[in-house]
Amino acid sequence: MSIKFLYRKFLSAKLYYLSQKQSSANTKAKRKGILTRFLWLVAPLVSLIDKLGLRFLLDYIAIQGIQRYQKHLSPHKGFSCAYSRFYGAESCSEYFRRTVRTYGLSKAIPLFEQRLRDCKLANATLKAQRISKTTQRKLER
Template sequence: MQTSVFDYLSQKLSVTAIPGYQIHISPHKNFQWAHLVLYASKSCSQYIKRVISEEGLKVAFIKSRTRFQACKQANIILKSQGEELELPTDINEDDQTKTSSYRT
């Protein structure tokens, strides 16, 4: 399927903006990497970045809602465990801008 110039540019801009979010916004939230820590998968921002790159913005908006709900649940589970968990050692290099452990 051919994409329009607008779709292409908005997709590229979105993918480019995610590292800025990871560096400047994500560290200031009250939780980080909950989905990554609990399920040993990509962080939510890395997941959304991949979906945008491969499937476009429209699909990413749809899939992001489900992913963010799963991340919220992961945060609740981790908080209920009440312990500090170390991040997996095989994380993606783009995610290394965040802290080295999950803190509740």
């Protein structure tokens, strides 16, 4: 296979993906997260690689990247996953690693996007609880 062929396939997959997303984007709120935007741009490439039969290689690279993040970046970022703190479940990165291993990267991306939305909601809930506790303390004084 030539590079031109792969590039054309990638562009056609991306255009198809964008047309599908555009119809649903009119009904959904605009996505603002950096990670969500990145996943949205990578999804056509993932589907193309999946069609070419290189799924296992892509899954391996994704799992290795997640493990590197968990080992080197996550301990130093200064905060933990809001979803895991609120629900007592596994962190978002561990969830993504497990879903990639179970379902593959192409099916794990939409599941992870939903998990990020849930994590954002859990973060807002935790923040509201923190604010209400501090206002209660101020009222008690």
